[in-house]
Amino acid sequence: MTLINTLFPLGWQHYLLGGLTIGAGVALLYLFNGWVGGMSSVFSSSWSFVSKRAFFQQARFVNTRNWRLVYALGVVLGALVWRFTLAGGEAQHTSVPAWQLLVGGFLVGYGARLGNGCTSGHGICGLGSLQLPSLFAVLTFMATAFMTANLMAWSLA
Structure with missing residues (x-):
């Protein structure tokens, strides 16, 4: 088995197609x-509908929340199109317990707020517009992901 087959057992073409589609979209x-299409801004602008906290009521969230909701809807619909066309309608499953998913989601959300953006905002939009802070953010995301993945693999071995 080649390295490519080991790293991408289901093939690599759909990853390339997905990356090109996301890149073209943003x-x-x-x-x-x-407009910059980072998802943490979509999240924050959506909260501006229901939370009166000063952070969520900033003009950058309130003034852009309508198009960001349409953008988020497009992401959800895109996932549904993928599931029912390319994935054959099969749902994806995980063996990760729900509590770990919730803790992980909280940590990712906290990190996105702390890093002033998420992986899509920094990795796709920020790097695409050659912003140096985004390069540092992406390097931090990747280093943390590599360490976490290796720590988890080591702890489960």
């Missing part, structure tokens, strides 16, 4: 409207 969003 590029078009920026080129046609000047």
Whole structure:
């Protein structure tokens, strides 16, 4: 078995197609409207509908929440299209307990707020626009992910 088959047992083509599609989507969003499509901003602007906390009521969230909700809907619909076309309608399953998913989600959300953006915002939009802080953020995300994955693999061995 080759290294490519080991790293990508289900093939690599769909990853390339997904990356190109996401890259084209955020590029078009920026080129046609000047909007940056990071998902943590979508989350924060969505909270501006229900939370009166000053952070969520900033003009950058309140003034952009309508298009960001449409953007989020597109992400959800895109996932559904993938599931029912390319994935054959089969749901994805995990053996990770629900409490670990919740803790992980909290840590990711906290990290996104602490890093002033998420992996999609920094990794796709920030690097695409050659922003140096985004490069540092992505390097931090990747180093943390490598260490965490190796720690988990070591602890389960």
